[in-house]
Amino acid sequence: MIIAKRKPFEEIKEMLTPYNKVLTLGCGTCVAVCLAGGEKEVAVLNAELDMARKLDNNPIELGAFTVERQCDMEYLEVLDSMVGEYEALLSMACGAGVQFLAERYPEKPVFPAVDTTFIGVNRAVGWYEERCRSCSSCVLGMTGGICPVTMCAKGLFNGPCGGTNKGSCEIDKDQPCAWYLIYERLSLQGRLDSIKNISPAVEWQNQAPRTVIQPGYKKPDEAEAGN
Amino acid sequence: MRLEYPSNIRIIRVPCTGKVDVMHLLRAIQKGADGVYVVGCLEGTCHYNEGNTRARERVEYVRMLLEEIGMEGDRVRMYNLSSGEGPTFAAYAREMTEHIKKLGPNPLKTAEQNSGKKGGGKREAQAA
Amino acid sequence: MKSGSNLEKVLEAGHFAFTGELGPPRGTSMEEVKKKASYLKGNVDAVNITDNQTAVVRMASWAACIMLIREGLEPNFQMVCRDRNRLAMQSDILGAYAHGIRNMLCLSGDHQKFGDHPNAKGVFDIDSIQLLGMVKRMRDEGRFLSGAEIEDPPRLFIGAASNPFAEPFEWRVHRLAKKIEAGADFIQTQCIYNMDKFREFMKRVVDMGLHEKCYILAGVTPMKSLGMARYMATQVPGMDVPDSLIQRLKGAGKGKVAEEGIKFALEQIEEFKEMEGVAGVHLMAIEWEHRVPEIAERASVLPRPEV
Numbered sequence: 001m002i003i004a005k006r007k008p009f010e011e012i013k014e015m016l017t018p019y020n021k022v023l024t025l026g027c028g029t030c031v032a033v034c035l036a037g038g039e040k041e042v043a044v045l046n047a048e049l050d051m052a053r054k055l056d057n058n059p060i061e062l063g064a065f066t067v068e069r070q071c072d073m074e075y076l077e078v079l080d081s082m083v084g085e086y087e088a089l090l091s092m093a094c095g096a097g098v099q100f101l102a103e104r105y106p107e108k109p110v111f112p113a114v115d116t117t118f119i120g121v122n123r124a125v126g127w128y129e130e131r132c133r134s135c136s137s138c139v140l141g142m143t144g145g146i147c148p149v150t151m152c153a154k155g156l157f158n159g160p161c162g163g164t165n166k167g168s169c170e171i172d173k174d175q176p177c178a179w180y181l182i183y184e185r186l187s188l189q190g191r192l193d194s195i196k197n198i199s200p201a202v203e204w205q206n207q208a209p210r211t212v213i214q215p216g217y218k219k220p221d222e223a224e225a226g227n
Numbered sequence: 228m229r230l231e232y233p234s235n236i237r238i239i240r241v242p243c244t245g246k247v248d249v250m251h252l253l254r255a256i257q258k259g260a261d262g263v264y265v266v267g268c269l270e271g272t273c274h275y276n277e278g279n280t281r282a283r284e285r286v287e288y289v290r291m292l293l294e295e296i297g298m299e300g301d302r303v304r305m306y307n308l309s310s311g312e313g314p315t316f317a318a319y320a321r322e323m324t325e326h327i328k329k330l331g332p333n334p335l336k337t338a339e340q341n342s343g344k345k346g347g348g349k350r351e352a353q354a355a
Numbered sequence: 356m357k358s359g360s361n362l363e364k365v366l367e368a369g370h371f372a373f374t375g376e377l378g379p380p381r382g383t384s385m386e387e388v389k390k391k392a393s394y395l396k397g398n399v400d401a402v403n404i405t406d407n408q409t410a411v412v413r414m415a416s417w418a419a420c421i422m423l424i425r426e427g428l429e430p431n432f433q434m435v436c437r438d439r440n441r442l443a444m445q446s447d448i449l450g451a452y453a454h455g456i457r458n459m460l461c462l463s464g465d466h467q468k469f470g471d472h473p474n475a476k477g478v479f480d481i482d483s484i485q486l487l488g489m490v491k492r493m494r495d496e497g498r499f500l501s502g503a504e505i506e507d508p509p510r511l512f513i514g515a516a517s518n519p520f521a522e523p524f525e526w527r528v529h530r531l532a533k534k535i536e537a538g539a540d541f542i543q544t545q546c547i548y549n550m551d552k553f554r555e556f557m558k559r560v561v562d563m564g565l566h567e568k569c570y571i572l573a574g575v576t577p578m579k580s581l582g583m584a585r586y587m588a589t590q591v592p593g594m595d596v597p598d599s600l601i602q603r604l605k606g607a608g609k610g611k612v613a614e615e616g617i618k619f620a621l622e623q624i625e626e627f628k629e630m631e632g633v634a635g636v637h638l639m640a641i642e643w644e645h646r647v648p649e650i651a652e653r654a655s656v657l658p659r660p661e662v
Contacts, residue, residue: 009295040250044292047253052296054338153466154437154477158484158533160526161463162518162545163592170592171468183523196529198537201441201485201500 001121002030002094003128004037004114012045013052015111016060016090023086024049024113025079025101026066027093034128036114037092039066045092045113070097076104083108136205142194144185151178157199230313232320244268244305245278252289252303259336262327264304266319272309279307299330357494357540358512360457361429362401364662365635366541366570371628372635373656374431374543374572375399375647378408379419388419391644392426398651399428399638400659401458403543406433410470417451424455431514432456435464440480441489441500448490452509460514460543461486484537487515491538515539517571519556520549520595528559535569542569543637546576547623548587549595557632566632573627576639577650578604578616617650624654 006012016022024042032038046062053060063086068075070093079101083089088109091098095116102110118130133150139157140147149155153171159179163170167180186192213219241247244267255263265286267279283305290300304326306319356363365372375395380387395402402423406416420430432451434444448459463483467475481489481500489500490513497508515534519527531542547553553573560566578584581604588596600619607615620638627633636656640647651657 043250044253047250047257048292048296051257051298051335054335055297057338057341153468154463154482155479156463156482158482158530160521160523160530161483162516162521163465164521164523165592166522168592171466177522180522183526187525192529196533198484198488198533201481201489204480 001033001119002096003034003117003120003130004031004094005117006036006041006045006092006114007112009048009052012090012111012113013049016049016088017058019060019087019109020058021061021063021085021087022049022090023063023065023079023083023088024090025070025092026064027070027091027097028066028068029071031092031094031097031114032066033122035126037094039064042066042092045090070094071100073100073104076100079104134206135202136210137202139199142199143182144189144191144194146178146182146185148178148182151176151181157202158195230317232317233324235324236320243273243275243278244282245273245275247282247285249285249289249292252286253292256289256293256298256302256333257335259333261333262302262304262323262330264306264319264323266306266308266316269307269309298334302327302330302333358457358510360401360512361662362431362458363512363540365400365660368660368662370635370660370662371656372400372570372572373398373651373654373659374401374403374635374637375644376403376405376637376639376641377419377423377644378405378641379414379416381411381413383414385419385422388422389426392423392428394644394647396426396428397659398648398657400635401429401431403431403433403460403637403639406435406462406464407438407470408465410437410465410467410472410475412471417447417454417456420451420456421454429458430456431458431460433460433462434486435462436479436482436486437464437467437477440478444481444486444489445493445499448493448509448511449505452511457510458512458514459490460516461490461539462516483515484533487513487534487537487539512540513538514541514543516545517542518545518593519547519553520545521593524552524556527556528563528565531560532563532565535565539569541634542571544572544574545593546574546587546639548600549597550623550626551597552595554630557630561632566634570634571632572635572637573623573630573633574637574639575620575623575627576641577613577620577643577646579613579643580616581605581612584616617646617653620650621654624656 024046026037026039026042028038042064046064049060050062065082067078070091083105088111089101089105090111090113091101092113098110098112119132119134120128120130123129130150132147135149148157148159152159153169154161156179160177164177164180167177169175169177186194244265247265252263265282267282270279273279286303286305289303293302294300304323308315362372377388377391404416404419404423407413416433420432423430461483467473467477490511492498492500493505493508494510497505499505517531584596584601584604587594588601604612604615624636627636638647
């Protein structure tokens with residue numbers, strides 16, 4: 001799931017200063033689950049903004065709506081009749097959602113209310129940890145299900161470096177050394193051979209915007225997209 | 228037992244303080260309450276185990292939110308007592324009332340009154 | 356001969372190698388480097404020039420290397436993977452070679468978090484083992500990593516680091532094997548203080564026959580003070596300073612700790628001369644360059660061989 005963190009209130013307030021009528025849009029998928037940008041967070045943020053702007057003697061009118069997924073045009077359709085009456089949109093979705101919103105309503109200023117942080121796991125309610133950098137070249141099979149790109153601070157493919165400190169990473173005692181864990185797990189599975197061979201330089205696939213078209217599907221042409 | 232407590236307090240009953248949501252507290256302030264406090268069971272005695280501890284966390288969160296927008300977080304507080312402690316309830320009510328009186332009225336009300344006087348002019352100035 | 360560097364010739368001829376280390380300046384003046392170099396000249400076979408060591412900005416390693424060549428010393432050009440992608444690495448290698456640099460040490464690099472720009476973007480496009488492979492490919496195949504041909508390829512003597520003490524210990528020798536397979540001609544180890552563990556490490560190296568595939572230089576850094584020993588023991592990740600050494604330094608008494616530190620280093624060097632699989636010593640006398648002539652003298656590694 002995509003994990004996000006709400007931006008500092010001051011930053012959000014600053015972005016909205018010139019506007020007096022704003023629609024705050026939540027997203028009901030990842031950011032709702034990680035408690036950053038769902039329906040509830042929209043209500044809290046709007047209450048804060050409303051009060052703060054009153055205190056500033058510059059009241060703001062705020063609308064609130066949470067769509068199922070801002071990263072899906074189908075779910076944005078319901079907003080078409082709404083956005084016209086607002087001066088700007090404040091999106092609490094991840095960066096992908098914000099951009100789709102901005103693409104659909106190019107005449108409206110769109111502002112992000114959250115910082116998209118990582119692809120991660122739900123360790124407990126409110127506690128999330130990063131696990132994937134979406135590098136497009138997954139090596140988890142070789143590394144015992146522990147990602148060296150994400151979990152190693154140096155992203156080494158032939159670790160561990162000399163900084164591993166009794167199982168911790170050199171950057172932080174509380175951060176386990178990914179390669180130490182990889183070693184332990186492969187050792188447990190009797191698969192150390194898997195990392196004895198040199199892992200060659202990665203042909204990075206994530207240095208330009210990527211598109212995925214699954215087998216059996218194709219890019220609809222412009223005419224079809226218009227329908 | 229008839230106990231006196233300040234009459235300016237409006238009591239909202241909930242089955243458990245665990246039911247009190249961040250938005251309930253925030254909305255009360257937003258609508259002009261000068262202060263809000265949550266009275267829960269003593270910690271460790273929640274019938275639902277952690278209703279009152281959750282309430283305390285939410286109170287803390289709302290205090291933080293108020294500070295964030297430039298208001299006194301201490302307008303929102305949490306108190307704990309057992310159901311048989313009528314006098315303590317009254318004492319907390321008096322304490323909270325005194326405390327809020329010291330802080331003064333909800334600044335939103337003052338701001339609203341001010342904007343009532345000159346808010347329109349500001350809008351025009353912006354349009355120009 | 357792979358590179359014809361002095362270090363390579365010394366090792367090839369079977370001499371016990373002795374290398375030193377220098378940090379480039381945090382500014383544009385070369386005076387300090389020249390001064391430090393003067394202490395090393397004639398006392399070591401080559402001098403490692405660090406590359407933004409501990410992730411703190413300093414003059415480019417290759418630039419300080421060129422200066423060293425002008426001063427009549429042989430540099431060992433260090434390069435870390437933290438600050439450059441594969442394009443910058445290869446172009447720097449071409450430039451370094453063109454200016455007469457013949458030894459190169461390939462490292463991952465300390466994480467930027469430790470340095471003076473903790474929020475810099477760490478590059479780590481390739482890791483140290485992939486870097487070794489790249490330099491070897493440039494030299495032996497005359498090709499860039501991309502496969503494109505290089506006109507007059509750089510012929511470098513390729514080095515790598517090894518930390519015998521970082522966990523998991525069992526894996527260290529295998530990682531060393533990977534570095535050798537990738538292209539390391541010589542190895543300089545992390546500073547050694549735990550001799551028992553190093554003996555065990557070398558035993559495994561010899562059992563695997565790795566010492567026959569590359570030259571291993573044992574890392575030595577004399578302890579200057581008790582504070583330094585304690586700092587190394589607790590604050591430097593991957594460093595193994597046994598309590599017995601700290602006690603020994605403490606026992607030396609006030610004003611004699613540094614001398615005890617040197618004595619321990621000399622004992623280590625004596626043992627390394629005899630230790631199977633060890634081809635030399637890499638002396639990292641951090642901010643203690645002026646003591647190098649004395650240490651070299653007392654370690655009986657002078658005069659350095661002319662090869």
